[in-house]
């Protein structure tokens with residue numbers, strides 16, 4: 001059992017590098033204690049009082065990095081906003097690496113458990129990690145079947161998509177967090193209103209952008225969802241000037257004249273974004289009365305929906321997805337995440353590796369690179385190589401030599417050099433899970449599913465145009481927007 005007294009040593013036990021917290025960050029009283037209690041309470045709900053040591057170790061490492069660097073309030077506010085949406089019946093998903101964090105999971109911001117896949121017995125508290133098979137880069141709950149407890153013979157709980165904390169927090173736990181949270185478009189303006197009311201004593205601003213036009217001049221726009229909660233009493237005029245919102249802007253917040261990239265060292269940004277699919281899930285749950293949170297994640301019938309690429313459901317995906325599904329062996333929800341990684345990342349085409357290697361073997365996301373290198377015994381350079389590959393910087397000669405000396409094949413090294421942008425595994429899993437849930441409704445509630453589709457297609461198109469307009473402000477997009 002974990003020694004809970006150890007927690008009182010908060011911030012002193014492990015030497016995390018401090019980094020510069022933005023100058024004006026809004027802080028809640030007793031945030032460190034509240035965040036810690038929230039996470040531990042949830043862990044006890046899941047595991048009982050004997051939280052497995054492996055879980056507690058990771059939780060405490062993450063908590064220390066967050067609290068030492070002054071980000072507990074940032075997490076708590078995000079958790080508060082997410083809870084507001086969930087309480088209203090609107091699901092939420094995360095973009096970026098935040099779902100790689102155990103704290104994010106336990107305080108309710110993310111629905112993804114980042115631990116390596118594990119089985120846990122609620123009755124006798126037997127806990128075991130799942131062993132990796134052959135050359136698997138990771139273990140994942142969505143590829144696991146039920147298993148009986150070796151001690152008491154009851155069916156065990158299972159969870160975990162296997163994401164390293166370092167993907168989110170950096171190798172020294174010194175990477176700054178940024179919340180990119182997707183809300184259902186139907187509720188976003190309510191979310192913004194909630195923030196305004198709840199934090200009315202503070203100053204809430206919308207992040208502005210400066211976008212270079214084709215003639216080399218700059219035009220001011222707004223970030224698609226970036227807002228700042230600035231402590232009340234801060235002299236904002238000493239940092240940036242503000243301008244008023246335009247009529248079509250549903251945030252109705254004063255906008256910073258300076259570009260958000262210049263303000264990120266000064267204010268802390270929350271990205272309150274939207275994803276139309278979350279509207280769909282909300283509406284389908286409401287209309288059918290079936291709660292998507294309880295549906296099976298290993299299910300051949302749902303998989304069949306994705307395999308039949310000519311059906312109505314698959315219309316929502318670009319042609320490339322269908323081509324990929326036709327050319328690979330699709331065995332689980334995790335393969336859907338890998339396909340998304342190939343499709344939305346960049347530097348993946350032509351995907352020649354797929355002819356000779358399986359989806360599991362090739363690089364589809366950031367975590368693939370890092371976990372593969374760790375498996376091959378490259379420990380110290382794994383993070384650095386992963387970052388370099390993920391952001392299109394390729395490999396240095398030193399990195400190539402290191403990889404060759406670890407017997408990493410030539411095709412893998414070539415592939416690393418071709419990548420231009422890779423998504424994190426946790427985000428891909430969040431999106432795959434959303435599509436999986438929608439496929440369930442398509443399969444079991446086709447009438448309700450089809451009846452709702454028309455409105456969403458139009459909204460998806462409108463969202464793309466609105467996004468372009470807000471970020472570029474070009475006349476052409478405004479014209480297009482008027483037509484839909």
Ligand SMILES: [Zn+2]
Pocket residue numbers: 121122123124125126149150151152153154
């Ligand atoms: Zn048991």
